[in-house]
Amino acid sequence: MKILRCATFDQLNDPQVQQMDKRNNILSQVEELLLFGNALADASRALILEQMHSGFSVALKIDKSLVTNTDKAAEILLRNLISTKYPAHSVIGEELVNTAVNSPFVWYLDPIDGTEEFVNGMPTFGSIISLHYYGEPVVGIIDHPALDVRTVSAYRRGTFCNGYQSHLNYCPSNENIRLGISKKANFFRRGDQTRTFDKLTASFPNIRIFDSCFAYTCAANGSLDAMVDFNVRSWDISASKIAVEEAGGSFVVIDSSSLDPLISRYSIVFGKSEVVKEIINSLKE
């Protein structure tokens, strides 16, 4: 759970590597890593757009969610690019078998988040690509090929959406809060949390449901005031923490099913800090 719970490098506590060393080490590399992350997003975007037009095949996964050959092809492409450039880095991806993490650098890959939307011709799907260093995100990218929208963030470099810097400072009054939320089906995935859905939508009735990472993009650039997602995986949320924190917002894990990011499901609230606080208070009531 280090991945998600550590607020900053300053709070890391690793006896083998000095915190200051880590911070300085990553600061000197972040520009190069960010450039490479953008190159990864360029490559997956080109592949996805090509297969959107040429056609793809669809299958059901064990969890009944959809997967296409495009999801897998994009992940293979990204893994190959990473292993060529940084052979020592580890990778955790949604679609292929993951091996043990044995590097302080871990790439999280979700080649198509919102595969159901991709299959049904809705442009809100996207690729999520992030790099974590000693459990802390240092690069986060959410790319929407069909929308031509990309959100890019890096440690101490801020968050930019299509070149515009994001500042999550203005907070609306309660009645105007624009809340992104999971579809109700996600609240069934572990036990019955549908009451939480009903309660949240009653307290914050100005809701949007995209069921894809476009909602995360909107929370990162302030188009939505906050996002609440239930029972999602590490690769779904791997880029959002750094995206909202570098924009001045907050990212809070309210529940997780395991300490292992390979298998855990997370429930999260993130976005403008005051709104995140208000939502968490509402959930406690």
Add this chain to the structure above:
Amino acid sequence: MKILRCATFDQLNDPQVQQMDKRNNILSQVEELLLFGNALADASRALILEQMHSGFSVALKIDKSLVTNTDKAAEILLRNLISTKYPAHSVIGEELVNTAVNSPFVWYLDPIDGTEEFVNGMPTFGSIISLHYYGEPVVGIIDHPALDVRTVSAYRRGTFCNGYQSHLNYCPSNENIRLGISKKANFFRRGDQTRTFDKLTASFPNIRIFDSCFAYTCAANGSLDAMVDFNVRSWDISASKIAVEEAGGSFVVIDSSSLDPLISRYSIVFGKSEVVKEIINSLKE
């Protein structure tokens, strides 16, 4: 309520004009009217994209919804184009004062549906433009300038989304239904209908909420299986009836507050016919 309740021209019952005459009359004109509708959408799209980049001002309407000078400028532009080309036609628009309808031809205009999204930088807003003839829609256009997506339909000409014809024939099994629905706030607008929202989302948990006409576009092209919207106005839904019916789907008004389309609020279900039936049955239970 003629506007929305008549299923086809064949069901119209006007003593002064023979049904066959009406149908033949409109069939001979529909090509020209459709071309003009597309020209209207081109004009509003150009204006909206220009003001998206150059900037616009925002105000609150009496009903607390947002309006921008772009909404008004687009409606003025469309009204001018219509009165120049078809001075005898009537117009009902969202943003300007409407005068009495005195023509069998009535244009419905919603220059920006989803103004809150437009203001907050979300690309799902759109322009809704439709032409009704003796209370029946004959041309319906939903245009999304920021997405470069346009759905166009005309009487006996089918429905096309960016050039691809829409066929709403395949119906998924109940558990997989992809349902578009209003935000919960819309279920407050007349009395408390929030129980209906809770019931619908429990029966059909795979939901999407866009709060803009992009949901209508998705229901018209089959990306969503159906759409449920509560307490919306005539100009919001004026293009959707012909769009889904020309694609082989169904459009049902389940409630309306008045016989006058200038003031009425409608609750509607539309999309793939089997899914629409299932939703209406679920609402009756």
